[in-house]
Amino acid sequence: MMWEFCGHSLEVARLRGATYADVRVMHMRQRDLTTKNGQVGTLGQSESIGLGIRVIAQGAWGFASTDVLTLEGVAACAAQAVAIAKASALAKKKDVQLAHEAAYVDSWQSPFVKDPFEIPLETQLDLLLAADEAMRRVKGVTLTETDMQFRKNDTWFASSEGSKIHQRRVISGCGIVAMCFQGDAIQKRSYPNSFGGQHVLGGYELVESLDLLKHAPRVGEQAVALHAAVQCPERTGTLILGGSQLGLQIHESIGHPIELDRVLGQEANFAGTSFLTLDQLHHLRYASPIVNVVADARIAHGPGLGAFAYDDEGVPAQRIDIIKAGEFCGYLSSRETAPLIGLDRSGGTVRTEGWNRLPMIRMTNVSVLAGPWTLENLIADTDEGILMETNRSWSIDDRRYQFQFSTEIAWEIQGGKKTRMLKNPSYSGITTEFWNSCDAICNDDHWLLWGTPNCGKGQPMQTMGTGHGASPARFRNVKIGTAFSEE
């Protein structure tokens, strides 16, 4: 029936005057579980099914969506999309042109071992409540939270060029948090990452691999211990970032600036633009020569949130070099934007949050490739520095030059040894200066594809999951401690 809805809406769009159309029927299922202080917080499940159709008519775009999945309903939706495109044509500059792409007929399911929707809720809640309790046993902990999130999305994509692609993507996420309010401060620790934990394109095996019960006491203890820790000093010096923090650093200061729609001004009103103007391609020394960055949507790169077989324009997943030996060499593109910079094919990075949202350029898995160091050797090689782990806040300007991050915890490194704990760590800088100061990256043993489930972009706002492969890395001459500066 889904293909029938796709085919009928494409046919109605053609009859109404569309010169191109693509349609997605999506069935999205979601389960959310949280606990707080030993009690179940959120316990909910949802499903949403509907159709969104994107058309070009009179050289301009139109998009409409509906949850009325009948032949009449999808026909009306297709007609509305064409009518909207004709309204767009009232204020167009030139006709939309799309890069060529072959038609594909395929079906794909993301790999997973255990379907999280088949695991009994009792099992999932029991684990979260046990982890919650293990954190609360630590004296001084004042708030504990845990969460699991699971998604199963089916997409039936068809285009007027003949593609018919079905994809099923299963996503799992899990994390725990302990907070401690003491005196005039609130300290927090999270595992395995902040803001919901780790998220992957995979099944319940993620949750089992995290060993929450082993880590929960440490998370609680560190939240309390931070109050007695020394304040992170304010200085310019050597910084080592843990893998998850480096993942977010990649997201904000590489992933967003390379989005071609931003570069071309299409996000100027909301998400902003980019310092990576077109003249920088193959000219900008983005990073030091040891830094190599790829945008890789192929499952071969790992179970990242940015992995798929085809993007939401029906373009197969690809690996694109973004930074090669420090040189800037690639953007994230779409079928519409690729020809605007002389590319003959889209990079396959267009995705949509759901059936009622327009597909747009999104990060796939934007990763820094591993280097040769072990973390042990990297610390031993550092005379004086600060190791920061687990993001607490993040902010960057609307052209992606100047950023400031703070993390939950840090350790001082003295004479090649990790020494005392530091609280309220932060660092800041200018994107290219920062990446050019990178002088060591840890190896594959430390490399993990971190999931960022909450990347916001577009109007209406769309939330998308992205992946970022990262291992701990060292940066020199970084401004540290600015966020808490009194000057």
Place this chain on the structure above:
Amino acid sequence: MRGAATIRAKTGSETLRDVRELRAIAATVLRLAKLCGVKETEVHVEEVVDALTRFANNAIHQNVAEHGLTVSIRTVVDGRTARVTTNRVDEDALRAALENSLALAASQPKDPHLLPLPAKQKYRAVQRFIPATAKLTAEARARAVKRACELAERRGQVAAGIFESGQSQTVLSNSRGLFAAYRQTQAEFSVTMQHGGAASWAKTNAADVRAIDPIALAKTASEKAERAQNPVELDPGRYTVILEPAALLDLAGYLFYDFAATAVEDKRSCFSGRMGKTLFGKNITVTDDVYHPEQLGPPFDGEGLPRQHVVLVDKGVLCNLVYSRRSAKTARTRPTGHGFALPNEYGEAPMNLVIGGGNSSLEEMVRSTERGLLVTRLWYIREVDPYEKIMTGMTRDGLYLVEKGQIGRAARNFRFNQSILEMLANVELLGAAHRASGEESMEMVVPPMKIRGFQFSEVTKF
């Protein structure tokens, strides 16, 4: 002419269903629940019709419409509750959702603090559905966008932005006879004008599209963009700032969840241990008031309790919080009608903040400033310290040096690291409070403010 008429007919706005259809869906769920022997059931039915025209580089590049309806079912069985949401409304799908909710609820331990569903309530009427907004067509939005783009082109500028219009309705019903219904319209025009390497911005959001003047907003952004060229680089440090309403909203709006009794109980609010204290200047009064004529939103909360007008800060003194039924019981007080739909771990929040204004105009604030900065808007605001409420972020789209009572050259954008608590203790002048719209906080009624000692820590490259 015939062609144009045909287009109008095809793109006339989609409309909401008759509220009786939503009521019937809710009644079906309650009937099915009764047949299953469920004693307590709550149903939310929500419908959204929205359209958004997006433009950049002086042309429309995205133009979308959506129409969706969701049914959300919460069952309460033996001290356990869970919620299941679906957008399928046939009886089989509703029955399946109901059964899923029961299965989810049964899978968890008993919650000793779970309250029975509330009984029937009375609500104060609000009228926020404006037919002119509901009838706005894609052509009307496109023509307004075209005029803004033409203005940009005449001035050698590049326009980007959105023109959005939509309508929504919600019905909330439960097995104890509670019934609440609400519908509203909403329109928004936001425009960024880019002039060379500089840019500025203006935005309005209202229930009534006739309150929005796209060309006036485009002109404002255009004139400010022209003034924003060739910015001077200033040293970071503490400055007197004049925050335009959008800038003030996006920063002060981050306080909203701190006013939740649950956040205070959980010791994650910056107001924990500070009730009754003078935290801000005497010129700061903050209320939550869904009935304010410039506010939007339903007059009831996620459980169907009527929203109350609550004075949160009175002349600088933190005097009240907002309460859901659950947090009110814990605190032995009355709920204020600010609870989120259950189950959730966050409790409640004031969704309609009003920061009281003063009688200074923006011009007076500028005239009275020896040296300071006029801030159009802020961007990418995040919390650095939850208890001192230190926030970081950037200025964006127009930062201007004010010297000797005059607006002068533009300045390069700054990063700030500023405590909101300290900021609201340092307010020197306030303007009239009106509904403001930014990008970081939900719309609220706030004034522009002149504030001393605002801390900028670093400067960016533009």
